[in-house]
Amino acid sequence: MRISSVKELDELRREIQDSRDPDRPRITVCGGTGCSATGCKGVAGMLRVGLKSRELEGRVDLSVTGCHGFCECGPIVIVYPQGIFYQRVTPEDVDEIITETIEHGKPVERLLYRDPVTGEKKIHETDIPFYQKQMRLTIGNNTAIDPASISDYLATGGYSALAKVLYGMAPEAVIEEIKRSGLRGRGGGGFPTGVKWESTRNAPGDIKYVICNADEGDPGAYMDRSILEGNPHSVLEGMIIGAYAIGSHEGYVYVRNEYPLAVANTATAIQQARELGLLGEDILGSGFSFDIRINRGGGAFVCGESTALMASLEGKPGEPRAKYIHTSEKGLWDMPSNLNNVETWANVPLIINRGSQWYSRIGTESSKGTKVFSLVGKINNTGLVEVPMGITLREIIFDIGGGIPGGRRLKAVQTGGPSGGCIPEALIDLPVDYERLAEVGSMMGSGGMIVMDENTCMVDIARYFTSFLQEESCGKCVPCREGLFRLGEILTDITQGRGRMEDLPIIEDLSEMLKDASLCGLGTTAANPVMSTLNYFRDEYVAHIRDGKCPAGVCRELIAFRIDREKCTGCGVCMKNCPSGAITGEKKQTHVLNTERCTKCGICYDSCRFDAVKKE
Amino acid sequence: MRKKNQTTFEGSRVDPIIDKYNAEQGSLISILQDIQAEYRYLPREALEHVARRLNIPVVQAFGVATFFRAFTLEPRGRQLIHVCMGTACHVRGSQNVLEEVERKLEIKAGGTTPDGEYTLETVNCVGACALGPVVIRNEEYLSHMTPTKVSGLLKKV
Structure with missing residues (x-):
């Protein structure tokens, strides 16, 4: 079915909403990465079987949704209409959930979240402190949406911003609205989104590209993954609106290949949007055409940089270029191109729907939303x-x-x-x-x-990031390639007890050089982890160099393990686990650690249940 | 250029994959990914064939294949073990986990066991940071790994 007017879209939405009874029991299982690793598939499978065997299949809905955010407590299951929040659910708990909650409407006490401070049991998501101070505008709908269902997205008001734009706003007015909202790039740089759109719109040329950067490479970050996995249509809707404002007819989603579920869910969403006429030729009968393709990344951190990403889209190695000419003028295939990251795109429909005034009231003077x-x-x-x-x-x-x-x-x-x-x-x-x-x-x-x-060593962190970047540096410009290499050598020396006090000013010099002389953002910011740790934790550097000590007990060359005779019970666990045969001792007798043979892997320290292995 | 005696792979076997992407230059990475998914590595003959079909220099195909860390020119083991080295995993001790896997498999990261069973690789963050340290065995995410958990993990396979 193709929708060719706003009226038809509204009718379809009403149809979907009317067919849904808000009082009908519904169970949602979080299917995010965290909950998947802790076994949500088994839980969902058991629920399916359980509902079927009790002949509840047609009367209770079951959906596996995107990430709910509280990964620590996964797998998470929420039962509606009451909205009862269950945590750390196992397949064995399923029977009880169906009997107690679905059939009798009562919560299963032992699966509720318990406040660690007050000991109080919390029934609803909104009662849990983890959620209370949050404002879940872009990821909040993850709990309500099956990412594989465009109906779910439509039911929550999806694609209404697109309709509003196509039938009520000139492209310039859309750009103005985004500018007024104060939205800035969520990928890191924080460049004003509306300004970026405007320069791409104003750049000469008929062919323009709109790109979604989903090459989330920062270690320790997985927001974009969860948005694309959990609510891909919100990103697509943002992109279509952006394309309309910019005057583009072709878009790309460049997504990490390490995120297979994000790739799959985005592909499904694109297909569904095309079938409904929300993507492709003559979107919603407005005369505006735009389509989106998916490209998977090759696992290079530097491809998060706009010009490197575009090179990679052209089928070339992902090396950045100098940006004397902005990508808004000459980007992909030398055409004007606008790149925003996943979270930025997901904010766009919200701003259009609720208005820039509403949006700009959230946040601080310079950072909105x-x-x-x-x-x-x-x-x-x-x-x-x-x-x-x-x-x-x-x-x-x-x-x-x-x-x-x-x-x-x-x-x-x-x-x-x-x-x-x-x-x-x-x-x-x-x-x-x-x-x-x-x-x-x-x-x-x-x-x-x-x-x-306190158990994290800041010098080790600086070394960690430097070696990460050294590995990910594309090698095109000398300051980054060689500067990071030297910085890495010095930091490794310090963490291994070979540091000298005169290394510290060299670190500072190298950092300045990286910042001033590197070609792209990877190099110019590469020294930040080093400079900030040296700035705030200089005493830790000095302790490594002058005293030959790692205060956090992380750097192996600077620590030693020993067994506390008072505490050792002679259980033999450390001896059994020690990979280098450094621990000896008779059963029930105090064990001894031979420091000559010890490789300081820390397995004894981790495995001792009596706190008898000491690290100093 | 080509060592004749080691040629066993017919480049044209990858034609269906190339056709799926209409032999477009911009799809080079996608094509190589699909080839690798099929053969577990990128055979030299396949790269040469792709370059011919896409009408690009062979050096560009090799450039891309060696630039991105997802690609390998050597056959991989039947089972892939990835140890995540992202920041969240690092502060929770992923280095010790990696070393224990290396000891158990008697190979270094990047290597393949002589029997062709395991390939061990590190990865810079898989975006499962709440679960760190994370090890991915084939496609299965194993959370909160410790060196002591490692031996059980490899035996179970």
């Missing part, structure tokens, strides 16, 4: 969070994230991926927006937020 972060690392509530700009790091880490596990102390928060920096605990009351993060030596980036505690 919400931002999705992946809150990971040493944090109790790992998961995806969407918060209004301007919220403080403290609120994210402690109110939403529930603090640091094991009562350990927060040391730093890393934002912005390999281009960002480490923000120390002292700055935790910093409001999160583009400018504030940049002022303290980090950046917004695409939204990775990696929490580090």
Whole structure:
């Protein structure tokens, strides 16, 4: 069926909505990556079997949705109409859920979320502290939508922004609206989206491209994955609106091949949109035509950079070029091209539907709207969070994230991926927006937020990012290729106890050089992790160099393991697990660790249940 | 240029894949991905054939095949073990997990066991950061890995 007018679209939407009874029981199982790894498929399978065997099949809906965000507590199951939120559900729990909740309308107490502070059981998602401070504008619908169903998207008002634009707004008016909203690029740079659209629109040429950057390469970030996997139509709708505003008829989604579900769900969504006439020729009968293709990335971090991504789309190695001429003038195949990332595109329908005024009221002076972060690392509530700009790091880490596990102390928060920096605990009351993060030596980036505690070594983190970037540097420009190599050598020396105090000024020099002389964003920002750690944690560098100690107990060459005679029970677990045969001892006798043979792999430390292995 | 004695692969076997993408230059990466999915690596003859069909220099096909880390010119093992080295996994100890896998399989990252069973590779973040450290065995995500969990994982396969 092809829809060829707004009237038909509205009719279809009403039809779908009318066919749905809000009181009808519905079970949604989170099918995001986190819940998949913890076994949501088994849970969904059991639910299907259970509903069938009790002859409830036609009376209870079951859908597997995109990521709900609270990955720590997966697999997550929500039962409607009550909206009862179950966590860590196993296939064995399914029978009880059907009996108690579906048949008798009562919650299964033991599967509810328990507040770790008050001990109180929470029934609804909205009662859980993890969700309370969030503002889930772009990822919130994930819980309501089966990503493989365009009807679900239409039922929640999908493609109404597109209809509004095609039939009520001139392209210039759309650009004006996006400019007024204050939306800035969510991929990292924070360039004003409306301005970018305008320059692509104004660039001379008939053929123009619209590209969605879904090559989410920042380690520690998976927001775009969850949006594309969970709500692909919201991204497509944003792109179609953008294409209309810019005057483009051809678009690309460049998505990481490491995200097979995102590729599959986007492909399905494109197909469905085409069939309904929301993509392709004469969209909604408006005369405007636009189509989208998917290209899968080849696993190169640098392809997140716009010119490298475009080179890769042309079937060439993903090397960036100097941007004397912007991609808005000469991009893909030398035509004007507009590239935005997944989250940016997903914001567009929201702004069109609710207006730029509404949108620009959220956030701070310079940073409007919400931002999705992946809150990971040493944090109790790992998961995806969407918060209004301007919220403080403290609120994210402690109110939403529930603090640091094991009562350990927060040391730093890393934002912005390999281009960002480490923000120390002292700055935790910093409001999160583009400018504030940049002022303290980090950046917004695409939204990775990696929490580090006292057991994280900041020199090791600097070395980690440098070696990551060294590996991912495309090698085209000398400053990045050679500068990162030297920086990596020096940092490795320091973490292995061969550092010299005179290395520190060399690190600073190299960092300045990288920033000033590199060709693309990968190189110019590459020193941020190093500079920010050297800036805020200089004493840790000095401890490595001068005292030959790693205060966090991470750098192997600088630590030693020993067995505490008082605590060792002689259980033999460490001895059995030790890969180098460094531990000896009789059963039930205190064991001994031979430091000569020890490779410091830490397996004994991890496996001892009596806290008898000491690291110093 | 070509060593005659090692040719066993007919380049034209990949024609259906090339045709699916209308032999378009811009689809080079997609074509190579599909070929690799089929053969578990990129045979030299396939690359040469693709270059001919797409009307691009052979060096461009090899350039792309060696630039992107997803591609390999060597046959991979029947089972793929990926250890995620993303930041979230790193701060939770992925290095120790990797080393334990290396010890157990007696190969280094990037290598394949002599019996052709396992290939071990590292990956810079698979976007499953809440589950770190993550190991991906074939397509299965294994969460919260520790060195002690590793031996069980490899035996089970």
